[in-house]
Amino acid sequence: MIKALSEDLRNKISAGEVVERPASVVxxxxxxxxxxxxxxxxxxxxxxxxxxxxxxxNGSGMAPDQLPASILPFHTSKIATMEDLFxxxxxxxxxxxxxxxxxxxxxxxxxxNGSGEGAELPIIDGRPGDVQPAAEIGGxxxxxxxxxxxxxxxKKFLKTPRTExxxxxxxxxxxxxxxxxxxFKLVSDNRDIFHVKSETxxxxxxxxxxxxxxxxxxxxxxxxxxxxxxxxxxNLNLVRxxxxxxxxxxxxxxxxxxxxxxxxxxxxxxLVKRGEYPFFVINLLLPNDQVDVNVxxxxxxxxxxDEWRVFNVLKSGVSDALSSILDTVPGFDTSFQQPxxxxxxxxPLYGQPQRPPAETIPTNPDQGNMDLKIxxxxxxxxxxxxxxxNYASRLAEAPIDAPETIATENIWQIHKxxxxxxxxxxxxxxxxxxxxxxxxxxxxxxxxESSSMASQTMLFPEVLEFSPDDFDGLLDxxxxxxxxxxxxxxxxxxxxxxxxxxxxxALGNEREVIREILDNFLKEQKQYSSFQEGLAAMFACxxxxxxxxxxxxxxxxxxxxxxxxxxxxxxxxxxxxxIVQMSLDELDGRFERH
Numbered sequence: 001m002i003k004a005l006s007e008d009l010r011n012k013i014s015a016g017e018v019v020e021r022p023a024s025v026v027x028x029x030x031x032x033x034x035x036x037x038x039x040x041x042x043x044x045x046x047x048x049x050x051x052x053x054x055x056x057x058n059g060s061g062m063a064p065d066q067l068p069a070s071i072l073p074f075h076t077s078k079i080a081t082m083e084d085l086f087x088x089x090x091x092x093x094x095x096x097x098x099x100x101x102x103x104x105x106x107x108x109x110x111x112x113n114g115s116g117e118g119a120e121l122p123i124i125d126g127r128p129g130d131v132q133p134a135a136e137i138g139g140x141x142x143x144x145x146x147x148x149x150x151x152x153x154x155k156k157f158l159k160t161p162r163t164e165x166x167x168x169x170x171x172x173x174x175x176x177x178x179x180x181x182x183x184f185k186l187v188s189d190n191r192d193i194f195h196v197k198s199e200t201x202x203x204x205x206x207x208x209x210x211x212x213x214x215x216x217x218x219x220x221x222x223x224x225x226x227x228x229x230x231x232x233x234x235n236l237n238l239v240r241x242x243x244x245x246x247x248x249x250x251x252x253x254x255x256x257x258x259x260x261x262x263x264x265x266x267x268x269x270x271l272v273k274r275g276e277y278p279f280f281v282i283n284l285l286l287p288n289d290q291v292d293v294n295v296x297x298x299x300x301x302x303x304x305x306d307e308w309r310v311f312n313v314l315k316s317g318v319s320d321a322l323s324s325i326l327d328t329v330p331g332f333d334t335s336f337q338q339p340x341x342x343x344x345x346x347x348p349l350y351g352q353p354q355r356p357p358a359e360t361i362p363t364n365p366d367q368g369n370m371d372l373k374i375x376x377x378x379x380x381x382x383x384x385x386x387x388x389x390n391y392a393s394r395l396a397e398a399p400i401d402a403p404e405t406i407a408t409e410n411i412w413q414i415h416k417x418x419x420x421x422x423x424x425x426x427x428x429x430x431x432x433x434x435x436x437x438x439x440x441x442x443x444x445x446x447x448x449e450s451s452s453m454a455s456q457t458m459l460f461p462e463v464l465e466f467s468p469d470d471f472d473g474l475l476d477x478x479x480x481x482x483x484x485x486x487x488x489x490x491x492x493x494x495x496x497x498x499x500x501x502x503x504x505x506a507l508g509n510e511r512e513v514i515r516e517i518l519d520n521f522l523k524e525q526k527q528y529s530s531f532q533e534g535l536a537a538m539f540a541c542x543x544x545x546x547x548x549x550x551x552x553x554x555x556x557x558x559x560x561x562x563x564x565x566x567x568x569x570x571x572x573x574x575x576x577x578x579i580v581q582m583s584l585d586e587l588d589g590r591f592e593r594h
Contacts, residue, residue: 022049025101063094131437194468227309229282241277249284455501458499
């Protein structure tokens with residue numbers, strides 16, 4: 001039987017498209033406040049929005065007789081005709097938000113519009129109660145309690161209060177960056193997350209993200225025809241290993257658009273590697289008839305009338321902003337490079353350096369199972385770790401000298417990057433960075449299970465400040481940082497003081513190491529079997545000696561001895577080979593000694 005759905009069920013289905021989680025509620029209420037002309041917006045949440053969400057503004061407000069209509073589906077003051085739908089100037093326009101929220105939560109609205117009186121409307125199960133007199137508050141205050149209390153199937157999919165709070169912080173930050181002239185205050189469980197007053201965008205970035213960001217910003221200002229782009233892009237100091245600090249606005253509406261992101265990333269292409277994400281806050285100002293924002297219920301997806309024109313103008317503008325950096329990147333003499341080994345018709349993998357042809361990779365011709373082909377290294381099917389393990393297992397099975405027979409008295413450093421040593425059957429080449437990385441990785445894993453790694457006390461302790469959500473995540477990783485040798489104390493609600501750093505780590509790297517570890521912790525995707533492994537790998541990569549570091553003979557000997565004391569001396573935590581062997585037979589063959 002085909003039958004009509006009840007009004008209550010229709011409202012709950014509609015709510016599922018608009019209200020995904022507490023952050024969705026905050027988003028819709030902030031948009032209503034901004035559309036009402038608010039210059040001050042206060043958001044209060046309890047238990048990550050599970051329990052309470054309250055948004056108060058000083059906007060135009062609503063008359064008492066208008067309150068019941070405000071929660072009816074498809075009732076709005078923002079559009080009236082079909083023509084209005086194609087020239088939308090407000091953030092909201094569908095008339096769905098309050099109706100959707102009211103159907104899945106307990107709700108009350110208090111509002112006054114400057115007439116000298118206020119009114120309050122309670123809503124339960126999506127049905128309005130009687131309008132009651134209330135104090136004049138000079139705007140609107142909407143309170144949401146017990147979100148999804150009547151839809152338990154939705155409620156059980158909510159994340160922990162801490163996770164939901166991070167999502168809320170992210171939403172408020174987006175609007176704070178889009179409207180720097182508006183005052184925003186966010187309070188969670190009686191704790192101020194941030195309170196920013198009317199300011200410039202540059203100051204707003206500092207206050208909402210990190211106080212060091214303004215020193216690393218490059219301005220973007222571009223006007224071309226009826227397009228105008230403005231904002232800031234970050235220099236290479238603001239490149240992060242996780243996405244999340246890419247803010248793209250269309251007429252001050254936060255949007256997600258892969259093509260526009262590609263335009264920005266394309267401008268950075270020669271500056272960053274795969275898996276790195278530059279910082280940017282960019283507002284695209286386009287005529288309303290050039291875009292369609294009525295594409296998705298969440299209004300974060302839009303459709304451009306001429307998307308490729310926007311793409312090219314945006315990429316050109318970002319490239320111009322980055323010109324000061326691009327001018328300092330040295331050119332390279334490519335005359336010595338080998339021809340590409342990429343088969344005809346196949347493009348090289350983005351971000352993958354072209355490796356030398358297979359015949360130049362050192363192998364032992366007597367060991368048939370050790371023949372390495374270029375595809376072994378760049379095949380998209382196998383992971384780096386799997387390839388390295390296969391390489392290591394073949395190397396371990398080969399009849400070469402045991403590691404302890406490496407003649408460390410005959411040892412050399414090549415180009416301040418590789419360590420060369422002879423063995424009875426030929427020679428070995430060791431990458432000094434990934435060798436030290438393997439040593440530090442295994443030492444960090446052991447430290448997590450037992451005693452802490454050694455520390456070096458800093459002569460002048462360093463204070464680091466963080467954004468509210470980053471600081472919240474940092475508190476979770478502090479015990480692990482202590483284990484690997486950091487001595488850290490909480491300074492206040494958004495900063496820490498570093499008194500000591502791991503003895504293996506160079507001074508001056510502490511900020512970068514901690515930020516990378518924090519990024520790894522906050523990543524939603526898991527690259528390692530446990531958080532401890534990911535943290536250890538991140539620390540090892542940042543703290544290890546680098547290519548270009550000069551080593552004394554004793555340092556090289558110590559590194560090799562420590563390397564072969566590890567469980568897996570043949571590959572680093574990220575899967576790169578550490579050791580390459582070239583046999584005496586291969587050397588003889590190269591010199592035609594038959």
